[in-house]
Amino acid sequence: MAEEILRIANEFGVWVIAAILVSLVAVQSIMYVKLAYAAADKIGMSQATCKTAFRTGLITAIGPVIAIFIIMVGMMSVIGGPMSWMRLSIIGAAPTELTAARVGAEAYGVGFGSPEYDMMALATSWWTMAINGVGWLLLVGLFSHKLETLRDVIGGGNAKWLAMLSGAAMLGVFGYLNSGDVVAGGARLVAVIVGGISMVLMVTVVIKKVPALKEYSLGIAMLIGMFGAVIVSLMS
C-alpha cells in the first residue's frame, strides 16, 4: 500500500482514539477486580487466594503475550500502529482482524496492501474490522445474563456436576482448537503433543516435588512444546 495511506493510518488522532479503547479495557478490568475483592471479602475468601489468582493470570499470560507482541509488530506495518494497538486490545485476535481488513479491501474491489489500496479502501477495512468486532460485543453485552440462566438450568445446582460440566466444555473447546494442528501434522502436531505431555508431567510429577512451580506450570509446558516443535522443524 502507498506510504501516504500508512501515514494517515498512523496520524496522531488515530492514536488518541486507540488510547480511549485501550483505557476502556483497563478500566473494566480494574472495576471487576474491585468487585471480585469485595465479593471475596463477603464470602470469606482470603486476600492471599485472590492475589494468587491474579498473579497466576499475570504469569500464565506472558508466553502467549510474547507471541502477540511479535505478531503485532508485523501487523503494524500493514494496518498501522494505532489500529493494531486498538484491535489487539479488544475482541478479535490478529488473524481475525487481518481477515476483516482484507475482506474490506475485497468488498471495495482492490487487493489488500496493493498499490490500488487507497483512502476508501482504508476506510472500508476499518469499517469491516469495527462491524465484525461489534458482532461479539453486542451479543455478549446484551445477552450474557441469559447464559447464566441457561447454566443454572443445565447445571441444576449440583456442584460436582457443574465442575464436570465446565471440564467437559473445556475439553470440547480445546479438543476442537487442537484438531486443526493435529490434522495438519508436522511440527504443529509436535507442539500439541509435547505441550500436552509436558503439562501432564508438570501436574503429576514436577509440581508434587517443587510446589513453587505450580503457577508457572502451563507457561513452562508451553515453552517445552514450542521448543520441541522448533527442533523437529529444524531437523526436517
Next chain:
Amino acid sequence: MSDKNFNMDKDWRAPAIKLGMITLLLASVLSFLPVIYLYLVHGVIPPVSLMLKSWGMIALLFGAFYIVEPVSYYAVLGLAGTYMSFLSGNISNLRLPCAAMALDVTETEPGTKEAEVVSTLGIAGSIITNLIGVTLAAFIGTALIRVFPPVIANAFRTYTVPAIFGAVFGQFAIKYPKLAIVGFAIPVGLRLFTTLPVWVLIAASVLGTIAVAKLIFSRETPASV
C-alpha cells in the same frame, strides 16, 4: 463457608451484569470512532452499499461465532469472565488458559461462587499482561523486536498457540481422561471425514463432550439426577 450475608444476586450478578453491559455497549459505539475520524478529518467514508456489502461478507465468515463462542465458553469463563473476555479478546490463547490455571493453583472447584471470583481475577491478570505487551509493541516494538533472533521470533509466532492448546488439553485430560478421548475424537473425526463449517465443529465438540459427561455422571451418581 463463613458467608457474611453474601447474596449472589445482589453482591455479584447485578453489579457484574451492569458493568459488563455498560462497557461492552460503550465499546461497540467507540469501535466506530476510527471510521468517523476518517470521515471528519479526511472526508472519506464508504457509501452505504459498500458498508452493507463488506458487513455481509464478514458476517458470513464470522457471524456464527458471535453466538457459538459465548455459549461454548460460558461454563468456563463465568459471568464476569465472559464480559471481560469478550471485550478484551484472545480468548482461547489467553483468557481460558489463565482462568483455568487460576482455579487450579488456588484449588477452587469450578462452578462455585469462589470460582467466579478466582477466574475473574485470573482473567484480569492476563488482561494486564496483554495490555502491557501490546502497548510496548505499539510504542517500542520495532526497536524491541531486534532482541529476538529470527528462529526464536518464528518459534513464538508459529508454535506458542498449538503448544498452549495442547498443554491446556493435557491439564484437563488428567482430570477427566474418558472425556478427553471424546473431546479429541469428535473434532478430529469431523475434520478428517466431513467438510462441515468450523462453527459446527466447535458446537459439536463442546455439546457432544458435555452430553457424554452427563451420561457418565448419571451412571456414576444415579440417585442425584
